[in-house]
Amino acid sequence: MADIARYGVPAAVGMLLIAATPAPAPLSVVMTDYKFTPDHLTFQHGVRYRVHLENHGKETHEFTAPSFLATAKIDNPEILNREHTEIVMQPGDVKDVLLTPGKPGTYDLRCSDHDWNGMVGGITVE
Numbered sequence: 001m002a003d004i005a006r007y008g009v010p011a012a013v014g015m016l017l018i019a020a021t022p023a024p025a026p027l028s029v030v031m032t033d034y035k036f037t038p039d040h041l042t043f044q045h046g047v048r049y050r051v052h053l054e055n056h057g058k059e060t061h062e063f064t065a066p067s068f069l070a071t072a073k074i075d076n077p078e079i080l081n082r083e084h085t086e087i088v089m090q091p092g093d094v095k096d097v098l099l100t101p102g103k104p105g106t107y108d109l110r111c112s113d114h115d116w117n118g119m120v121g122g123i124t125v126e
């Protein structure tokens, strides 16, 4: 209450809004030549995540998950490709996608360039 006296009602409302919006749950995936680490991701539906992607490989990799990305609410869709099926990662790229998974189920994860080489994984939404 001392803060309200000092900074006024607008500051108090701002503090409440910040408190009401939890930070997104962090989840990191590292891409190398030729795998995802981890290769299986588990999400809780309706929870907002910050999915942190890093490409440590010498080749371009893709985080390709068309069904998963189609059912998720994505706050920054501009980082997806035009078809909204994948995130393209050049060597050294670091990107964060902010998303809230939708329908529970299991979804494919693969690198569209290297799935033939075993660069595949899976996603579970609980």
Ligand SMILES: [Cu+2]
Pocket: 034, 059, 060, 061, 062, 111, 112, 113, 114, 119
């Ligand atoms: Cu790849």
